Amino acid sequence: MNILIVDDEPLARRRLAGLLAHLGSHQISMADHGEQALTKMAEQYPDVVFMDIEMPVMDGMEAAKIIHRDYPQTAIVFLTAHEQFALPAFDVKAVDYLLKPISGERLQETLDRIDGNQKDAIQFKDGGRFLRLPVNQVACFQAEDKYVTAHLKEKKYLLDQSLTELAQKYPQFIRIHRSWLVNVLFLRGIDSDETHCPVALLKQLDLKPPISRRQLPNVKDYLQT
Structure with a gap:
């Protein structure tokens, strides 16, 4: 260390x-x-x-x-x-x-x-250094272009792993959309955006990731448990 x-x-x-x-x-x-x-x-x-x-x-x-x-x-x-x-x-x-x-x-x-x-931490690169990020601090992962962004309460980091790899390694994250994984510990509810599409409400973040119609029943199940 x-x-x-x-x-x-x-x-x-x-x-x-x-x-x-x-x-x-x-x-x-x-x-x-x-x-x-x-x-x-x-x-x-x-x-x-x-x-x-x-x-x-x-x-x-x-x-x-x-x-x-x-x-x-x-x-x-x-x-x-x-x-x-x-x-x-x-x-x-x-x-x-x-x-x-x-x-x-x-x-x-x-x-x-x-x-x-x-x-139980995610390794990522920051300015040539490899650092570890405790996975329990991550609220959600977002896939954009060739990168995945880990969203925390006050920061975000770019990762090299794919959403599929992250979902397989960290079962506390559920897929709510083809571009989003959410930590169930941060999931607090469901809302609708201005186009009446479902979005996830997260603890400690104002971010509202979209929920696909296909994944909506799964998200509701987690909220009811």
């Missing part, structure tokens, strides 16, 4: 890097605070960020909100000596919350969880 450690304490950074090195072959980089972490993110696109919370310049919670928004493929793990930050940490979809000092066994549990999550 490509891992970024963000902590203002040099000894804490080195200790965590040592534990990670003992547990596997990882590419590890470090940052002293949140602002430096954001710079590293843009340069390295890490798979995982181990983030301390209380830091100068920019604290870990503020940096994590930006990372979650701009780099949804990156797993965030918070590190702290204080339990009171646990609930706010999970508001930014943190994968885990580790209390210092961290044991090797507890760290391995976190790495195993991240590895499992990444297996």
